[in-house]
Amino acid sequence: MVQDETARAIELRSPLLRVEQVSKHFPGVLALQDVSLEVYPGEVLGLVGENGAGKSTLMKILSGVYQPDGGQITLDGKPTVLHSPRQAQDLGISIIYQEFNLMPNLSVEENVFVGREPNTGKFVRWRELRRQTEQLLDQLGVQLHPGAIVRDLSVAEQQMVEIAKALSLNARLVIMDEPTSALTDTEAAALFAIIRGLKERGLAVIYISHRLEEIFTICDRVTVLRDGQLAGELPLAEATPDRIVRLMVGRPLGDLFRPEEAERRLEALAERSQAPVLEVRGLGRTGTVQDASALVLEDVSFSLRPGEIVGLAGLVGSGRTEIARAIFGADDYERGEILVDGQQVRVRSPRGAIHLGIGLVPEDRKLQALVLSLAIRENLGLSMLDRLSRFGIVRLGAERALARRMVDALRVRTPSIEQKVLNLSGGNQQKVVIAKWLALHPKILIMDEPTRGIDIGAKTEVHGLMHQLAADGVAILMISSELPEIVGMSDRVLVMRKGRIAGELARRDTTQEAIMALATGVANTAVAAA
Amino acid sequence: MTTETGAVAGTVAPEQTKRRFDPIELLGRFAPVIFLIVLAVIFTSQQPAFASEQNFWFLLRQNFVYGILAVGMTFVILTGGIDLSVGSVLAFAGLVAAAVAKGSNWRDVGNPDAGGTAVLLAALAAMAVGAGAGLIHGFAIAKLKVPAFVVTLGGLAAWRGAAQVMSQGQPINKFSDDYRYWGSQFIGPAPVPVVIFAAFVITGYLALRFTTYGRSIYAVGGNPEAARLSGLNTTGLIMSVYVISGFCAGLCGFLLTSRLGAAEVVAGQGYELIVIAAVVIGGTSLFGGEGSILGTLVGTLLIGVLNSGLAINNVNPYFQPIIIGVIVVLSVYLDQLAKRRRRG
Incomplete structure (x- = not known):
């Protein structure tokens, strides 16, 4: 019912943001091709797609980090060029990245108003800073002490600080990238309540997630990207997990877990x-x-x-x-x-x-499992150097053979085993991590x-x-x-x-x-x- | 840099990333070599004798100390560490070598050492002192987790102090021909210390490129936690690179004493900065995990060519540090530029 109302309300309003036929090239790759979407005030738009589908590129264009090669962005009906993150912020677009942009050594209030503290010329008006921060946190319904040091907060609480910061910037469009990836289910439920609050206040939210069940919980519409192109756009009422997945991967999937x-x-x-x-x-x-x-x-x-x-x-x-x-x-x-x-x-x-x-595939592949500056071959050999060497000399032939075998067996998509792991997508990196342990039997x-x-x-x-x-x-x-x-x-x-x-x-x-x-x-x- | 930088890393990327000719990328990647060639050509055009065989050997003999130290330093920097103590360790090890060679009356500057096995013992003592100093540094860094910068800054002061205490301000000189051989004689056209330098470069290159040890060094430098969770003995590996660097400094202490015919407190002063500059110009990342001995060789030669070329052209020697400083920053900038290009 709520969704119906929203749908009706949306028809009456004009979009806050309209993206038309936007394209972006990188050397050798077309990251985005003629992508269009609209976001209305007071709605949550789900943005889904596999890694490499172009979600991050689109997000970086909306936040002014990248400039599109073609197409147009219209904000409040006016054509707009977003040439810097600062400008996007001033226009009311706030982004909450997976990895937060907070200063862990500072307090909540200092983070929320960093660079914009209420002041009297040279001096910060601390009491005013606290009052404004408390007000923001109240609006969000978050129990947090403004003086708490960010380092001591949980991931969920740090995220609330990011959201408070967005609100303090008078954001009208909040973009969230995988906001629940490090949250527990309870914390995620609390986040959804806050997102609903933002919606009621007329803010627009673009919600990027891999987790389809969340899309169904929180979004009003879903836009699906595939290989840099718009694969489809659905009101939630017409969306089913199966339909979304089919749009994302271009083919139906059976039961995921077999x-x-x-x-x-x-x-x-x-x-x-x-x-x-x-x-x-x-x-x-x-x-x-x-x-x-x-x-x-x-x-x-x-x-x-x-x-x-x-x-x-x-x-x-x-x-x-x-x-x-x-x-x-x-x-x-x-x-x-x-x-x-x-x-x-x-x-x-x-x-x-x-x-x-015993083998361990650690939870953070970039921090704990891979040496990003080394090639796939070198990463694969790392945990079994003693087996791949004679008198301390690495048997390159054996190592290459192993790498080729594992890359084939796990279908790691790469032009060569000499490719640096840094240049692989997340899924392929994870396959390299798993391959490294499989090789050890x-x-x-x-x-x-x-x-x-x-x-x-x-x-x-x-x-x-x-x-x-x-x-x-x-x-x-x-x-x-x-x-x-x-x-x-x-x-x-x-x-x-x-x-x-x-x-x-x-x-x-x-x-x-x-x-x-x-x-x-x-x-x-x-x-x-x- | 993170997760999926603009989808370049995405599923569509690999097949299409065919390398096209990109002048800036190439310039960045081969900046040190290009610098080296350009400088050599300029100096030769001004002074044709610059390209002579004689000057070639002269240049190498002028720079073998930097070169050997830089090989050791490359191992350290590849792990993401730094060794500021090399110049001081060199001085102390040089005094120890001189004292060991001369035996009980080592303060007597009138008589040379006995030569023969005394020289061998002197060299071994210098290497042992250097490796020992490196072991202490490595222990403090890897086991006690004190930052390398701090530990070797302490070493920079302490080993120079040890040299002062030992020498009491007096240089030790007068050595036998046997002792002087290692620093000032020739094998064919090649000065002996240059042959030793070459051996270090080749050994270092092979070790880093082809051995499990070398691979482990790159892994520890690239991601210490991943290296540990892959079963590498990261503590031992980190300690080892300081031992290598200290060993190089110790040997250089002996060789420099042998070359100059004197062991002095001030030997090797300020060398750490030149050596680090050579390694960095050669493309080794101060964050660890990336770099090579060949790069370091080029970096060392670049500094050598610059010094000697400026001297031949009668440029005020005080300009050298300025130029080296500019080249360090410029080559790192070009390297970064090239990396950014490669990643799109």
Whole structure:
């Protein structure tokens, strides 16, 4: 009903922003070709497309970072040239990037009004600054102290600071790039409430996301880009996930997670009932960099059998990544023991873990997994240099053969194995990370957010690989914040809360609601999951 | 720079990124070589003797110390580190070498050392002192996590101080012919220290290009966390590059003493900046992960050619640092320009 009203209201109004036939070339690539769209005041326009479809280029054009080669941008009915980010900002266009542009060492209020503090000539009027900041935060309905230092805030809170900053700039169009990628479901729900608030106040929002369910939750219309071109535009009433996906990838996709694979695997596992390849008993660690008494992990016990995919779910900060890093020897643990093939082991370094047949696909591929300045070949060889060398000399022939084999097997799209990883798209980078570990033939593979930030096509391929690995007998521990992924892929699910395992769900009992109930400790999670 | 910079990195990109001729990209990539050739041509046109074989060897002999130090420095900078202590370590190691060669009465400037094995011991002592100093630096940097800039700034002061304490302000001179051989004799037409320099360049080049060690150095410099999570011993690797740099400085201490016939407190003063300039001009990134020994060789030769060419043309020597400073900034700027071009 709400959507109908909006639709009617939109017809009456003229668009805030109109983009007509905009094109942008880069050397060797046509990034955008004749793309047109309109945004009306008081609406949320969803912008979707695979990586490389042109979303970021379009966004950078709207924010004045890039100049289009052709086409026209009209703001309030007036043709406008956006020649700098500053000018776009002055015209009321604010962008909230995935990686925030905040100064972590400054307070909330200083960040919101940076460069524009209320002042008396040379001096900042601190009390006025605080009053204005409080007002903005109130408008957003956010409980935040204006004096809090941004570094100490959660990702969700930092995002609120960004939004407050946009409001303080009198933004009329707010563009959000994957705003929920680092949020928990509860935090995302809070963000949606704020977006609805912005809408009611007549602001226009362009919402970029990979997560289709969010598009359906928050958007009024959807614009789909594919290969730099407009693939389609749909009012939400006419959109279905299937239709959007078909527009995005240009072909229909079956069930994303191929549940039949998991079912088949469960049967096979039940028949074999093998001994666990990994057992974790009573793992515990206390103390973080910020807080020496914080409980990071407590009494974590579970096991993994060969050929099994176990999902590890929980809110961000619940200890999922910490478990992965402890097993892999990246961080130390204080209590408990780890057994590999029934033998107690003490893993002191990633090097030691690799020797035991454990692999880790870390959560952040750019910061933790890849050397961007090196070629695909060199990245692939990195974790197995000792196997690829003789007397300390790298056997380049063997390394090239390995790289070619892995690039073919995982269908990494690249002109050559000598391509620097920097030049690959996110999905292809992730495939290189996974390939690096596959080449080692691990017995146990821990995958932390294996499909974060990659497009649907690549995602399906990664999931296919995981099924394949499990079929080959690898035990996989998959950490994911995407509940559909956890539900779709896992043979069973461990749910963490506050450093402990809150519960375990068998595949037949696994639903998003059940996971959220365990993760939040709230029995009725209808609100949180909505 | 981040996620999907303008879709250039997108799925449509790879097949189409056929390299076209881009003069600015090429200029940026080969800037140091081009500079080197242009300078050589200019100096030769003004003074034909510049291109003579004699001047060639002379030029190399003038610059072997910078060259050897720069090979060690390249390893350090490739990991994203820096070594400001090389000049001071060089001076201290030179004094130690002289003292070891002369034995118990090393303050006696009247008599030369005994030659023979004494010289060998002196060289070994200098290398050991250098490597030891590097080990201390490396330990503080890799294990204690003190920034490399700070540790080696401390080293810059402390090793010079150690040299002063040891020498008490007096140079040590008068050495045997055996001792002088390593710095001032020839093998065929080539000065001995230049042959040693060449050996360092070749070894460094092969090590970085073809060994697992070299690959690991690039990985640690490019992304230390990814390197660690790939099973590399990052702490050990980082320590090792300071040992290499210290070793080079130690050996240079001996060679310079041998060449000059004197071990002095002021030896190698200010060399760290020239050496870092040579490495940076050669295209090695101060952020680590990118660069090569061949680049460093070109950077060293560029500085050498510049110094000698200006001297031949009777240019006031005080202009040299100004010109080198400008070239450092310019070559890094052109390098950045080329990289931006390549990425679109």
